[in-house]
Amino acid sequence: MKKTVYFITFVLLAAFAGLVYYGARHWRGVPVQIEKFETPVLNVAFMDKDIDLAQGLASEVWQEIKPQEIKLMYQVTALPWPKIKGGLPFVAIKAFHNKEDIYFYLRWPDDTEDRVHETASFSDAGAIMFPLEKKAQPHTIMMGFLGRVNIWHWKANQDREYWRNESPQTKAYVDFYYPFEDQELFPVSKHVTKSPVNDLVAIRVGTITPKDNQEVAGKGIWENGVWSVVLKRPLAAIEAENGVNFAAGKKLAALAIWNGSQGDRGGRKSISDWVELDIK
Amino acid sequence: MTKFKAQNKSKIQISNTKALVRLLGIFVLSLFWILCFGICHSSFAAERFFEVKAKKFSYTPNIIKVNKGDKVNIRLISEDVHHGFFVDGYGVKTSALPGQEGALSFIADKSGRFSFRCSVTCGSLHPYMIGYFYVAPNNLWVWGVLGVLVLGLISWLVTAGKKQKDEKLKLFGIIPLEWRFPLTKFKPLRALLKSRWFPFLPIVFNLFIFTIILLAGFIGGLGAGNYNFGVMIVWILWWVLLMMFMVPVIGRFWCMMCPFPLIGDWIQRGKLINVGRQKSWGLNKRWPNKLRNLWPLVILFWVSTWFSGFFTVKPFATFILLGAIILIAIIIALFFEKRTFCLFVCPVSGFQGLYANFSLFGVRSRDPEICKKHVPKTCVVGNEKGYGCPWMELPYEMNRNTYCGLCFECIKTCPYDNMDLVLKPFGQDLFAERRRTDDVYNRRGTDEAYKALTMIGIFLSFFLAFQGPYGHLRDMVTAKTFGLHGYLGYLLESFTIDFLLIPGSLFLFAWLSKLASKSKDVKLKDVFVNFSYCLVPVGIAVWGAFSLGIIFPNGSYLLHIISDPFSWGWNLFGTASIPWTPFFTGLMPYLQVLITLGGMLFALDFGYKFSQRTYKDIGEAKRGWIPMLIYLILIHIFFIKIFVG
Numbered sequence: 001m002k003k004t005v006y007f008i009t010f011v012l013l014a015a016f017a018g019l020v021y022y023g024a025r026h027w028r029g030v031p032v033q034i035e036k037f038e039t040p041v042l043n044v045a046f047m048d049k050d051i052d053l054a055q056g057l058a059s060e061v062w063q064e065i066k067p068q069e070i071k072l073m074y075q076v077t078a079l080p081w082p083k084i085k086g087g088l089p090f091v092a093i094k095a096f097h098n099k100e101d102i103y104f105y106l107r108w109p110d111d112t113e114d115r116v117h118e119t120a121s122f123s124d125a126g127a128i129m130f131p132l133e134k135k136a137q138p139h140t141i142m143m144g145f146l147g148r149v150n151i152w153h154w155k156a157n158q159d160r161e162y163w164r165n166e167s168p169q170t171k172a173y174v175d176f177y178y179p180f181e182d183q184e185l186f187p188v189s190k191h192v193t194k195s196p197v198n199d200l201v202a203i204r205v206g207t208i209t210p211k212d213n214q215e216v217a218g219k220g221i222w223e224n225g226v227w228s229v230v231l232k233r234p235l236a237a238i239e240a241e242n243g244v245n246f247a248a249g250k251k252l253a254a255l256a257i258w259n260g261s262q263g264d265r266g267g268r269k270s271i272s273d274w275v276e277l278d279i280k
Numbered sequence: 281m282t283k284f285k286a287q288n289k290s291k292i293q294i295s296n297t298k299a300l301v302r303l304l305g306i307f308v309l310s311l312f313w314i315l316c317f318g319i320c321h322s323s324f325a326a327e328r329f330f331e332v333k334a335k336k337f338s339y340t341p342n343i344i345k346v347n348k349g350d351k352v353n354i355r356l357i358s359e360d361v362h363h364g365f366f367v368d369g370y371g372v373k374t375s376a377l378p379g380q381e382g383a384l385s386f387i388a389d390k391s392g393r394f395s396f397r398c399s400v401t402c403g404s405l406h407p408y409m410i411g412y413f414y415v416a417p418n419n420l421w422v423w424g425v426l427g428v429l430v431l432g433l434i435s436w437l438v439t440a441g442k443k444q445k446d447e448k449l450k451l452f453g454i455i456p457l458e459w460r461f462p463l464t465k466f467k468p469l470r471a472l473l474k475s476r477w478f479p480f481l482p483i484v485f486n487l488f489i490f491t492i493i494l495l496a497g498f499i500g501g502l503g504a505g506n507y508n509f510g511v512m513i514v515w516i517l518w519w520v521l522l523m524m525f526m527v528p529v530i531g532r533f534w535c536m537m538c539p540f541p542l543i544g545d546w547i548q549r550g551k552l553i554n555v556g557r558q559k560s561w562g563l564n565k566r567w568p569n570k571l572r573n574l575w576p577l578v579i580l581f582w583v584s585t586w587f588s589g590f591f592t593v594k595p596f597a598t599f600i601l602l603g604a605i606i607l608i609a610i611i612i613a614l615f616f617e618k619r620t621f622c623l624f625v626c627p628v629s630g631f632q633g634l635y636a637n638f639s640l641f642g643v644r645s646r647d648p649e650i651c652k653k654h655v656p657k658t659c660v661v662g663n664e665k666g667y668g669c670p671w672m673e674l675p676y677e678m679n680r681n682t683y684c685g686l687c688f689e690c691i692k693t694c695p696y697d698n699m700d701l702v703l704k705p706f707g708q709d710l711f712a713e714r715r716r717t718d719d720v721y722n723r724r725g726t727d728e729a730y731k732a733l734t735m736i737g738i739f740l741s742f743f744l745a746f747q748g749p750y751g752h753l754r755d756m757v758t759a760k761t762f763g764l765h766g767y768l769g770y771l772l773e774s775f776t777i778d779f780l781l782i783p784g785s786l787f788l789f790a791w792l793s794k795l796a797s798k799s800k801d802v803k804l805k806d807v808f809v810n811f812s813y814c815l816v817p818v819g820i821a822v823w824g825a826f827s828l829g830i831i832f833p834n835g836s837y838l839l840h841i842i843s844d845p846f847s848w849g850w851n852l853f854g855t856a857s858i859p860w861t862p863f864f865t866g867l868m869p870y871l872q873v874l875i876t877l878g879g880m881l882f883a884l885d886f887g888y889k890f891s892q893r894t895y896k897d898i899g900e901a902k903r904g905w906i907p908m909l910i911y912l913i914l915i916h917i918f919f920i921k922i923f924v925g
Contacts, residue, residue, distance in 0.1 A: 001562075001563070002563065005562055005563055005614045005615065008614060009611050009614060009615075012607055012610060012611065013607070013611075016603055016604070016607050019498070019603065020600055020603070023498050023596055023599060023600075024596070027595075027596040077379075204378070204379055205378065205379025205380070206379050206380070206381075
């Protein structure tokens, strides 16, 4: 009798322990192998070079630097998603500094050159985001998600206005564009583009604010279905509190790309996870 | 001698008059305070703006105070996931996604304390994401306190006028406490209770429900707790029915149809329905004498509350808890005799047993003389009609419900139909002396006292963590804030409240009672234990009021889960798409106050009776009652504060 009771007890305990083990492994669904994400590292080495963006992107300078390919994913917050989910697979990035300025070079494929922003058509764009907090949020979604960030937002339509001096006389502006603007002493409605790149701060979605000092310069060229964009800024920001400072060492950055012909604008974009800049 | 008696009598009268004047003075002062409170809180209407940040599972600020007539503007910001903001009583709501604020404007035209709660399922503790919204003046709180004071004053006036001890105990001086009405006089009911299919069929029905509950916990656990059949049926429906209806009215009604001991019974008896072995199969050991009381259940129930932050909200945790209870019930049945598990191990058995003494129903012998002559006592040893009492009671002289599981085996086995299911006044058993003739204990004990006290302590811990506005407490319960240290902090807080503060407060007033009574004979322990029984209706009332805060806001989830029990997207009865719809949340605070005052009414009535029982003469009883009356007034003001203040 005793042996039987102990045997039944043992079987019951083992069965229940097995059930609990199985349940604990499966209570959030069938377990999947999760690959550990490794933050890609981008070397930002010193090069005694200077690039005059008015002359072009200086491809000969960039040829000396090995690109780092950064994986992109399509955002999941804003609906609708594009029919072909996934957006761009990657963006190639290079960077260097000359002790005064820091340069970033972004290159990504895009079948169409979208340089006009008007009703139902959107401009291509690219951006780099830098966390301003010492401890960055674990993910790059939602403008740093409650941590302050500095964003350099290059826009193809703005690039066109700035470098080609082409006025944005599109349908989108028709309702508020003042036709006698040029005859006025002070601008009335015309937006004067000071740079193709917007230098911004944000603390979460809906808080994007242009900085008082727009410090970032940039230029983009579309050739043979590929965008090449160079961004340039002094290593030290004028607004130390709202601009990222590039001292030697490690720094995080994240990338975002908008494909205008796909309907990307605002929150609809392809984004990367954090990239670690190793500034020499 | 006569002169001495007369002098003594006049001294008592003078002292009574003085006490009356003092008490009336306190009452007038209280009214004055209440008036001042009302005046201080009256002000002009204004427009008020609040930015409320929502984060799992709390709001910042967690308490919003406005005045009646104010226009309230809420800007809701979510700091993590989609959160909602619903105001009880007002029925207005908004929600916010991360980065997309919610806005709400309304006129605060109802005064009082209202909870605001999350209206969008945001995680496991979503049903308990609560903040408080105060609209001054809080009249309900004032009226509640006034109600407590008035009840206390009436109680004092009634008892102060007593010249001698009550010869017969009567509930509220109206219904004799020994009154009983045998319901089994009705033949269909007796036939039902004598049938071996009863309570087997309700148990089988329950077994079916619990099988779904376990399956929902095990394989349907992907849904949030509020959308899971197991979590909702057990912790919302069952718990509320248990605390609001079964225990206070029918006693151990749940034990009658509980499916957990079914497998153990089957193993022991060899048969499920008909009568099998009288002697339990297995090792058939006797539970140790030192543990044949409520102490194991006091500790086990308290220990089970350690995990309340998990098993009340997480389906798989519910599965583990219920599965473990079933497993332990079977193993205990293999090692120990009869229903040892139900008597001394089941965590929910203790409070059901103690609180069942308050209930309206019980199984009692009709004519003790018949039982005396009846040999052998078939209700104890069993016969071909049924088993000897599985709960190891001596049914023929049973006078308390604590250890009676309403299995009705004694009704089945009695050849003289001398056992009845009786209707009796509330609280009759609390005054019956404990009589466990098969046991070494034959007295009221600290085990029952501590059961009554810890139940109030656990209510407090639960209320603060799950119905209070304190997000950090919810995080501590689930080990989120400060990790293990936070969790241990919660356990320490729970231990301090349950085993030190609440018992300590009663002990202090028991000591004052003994001091005031000037009795030299009575032991302090007896005062402490006797008065602890008047906390039984208090406990039932506060748990009932607490349960309203569970069912009214969350009851509508039940409609969803009956149509989609496994969170697989089913819609069996067409109710799966009914959205979360809280009901009676405006009425809830009023009902909570009423229930609390109802509990106090019983506590006051029982308290004075226990005072008479504790002290040897009327003078001692009246003097000894005053500190306990003050104690009951104070704790009820505290409870009113907890619910609506």
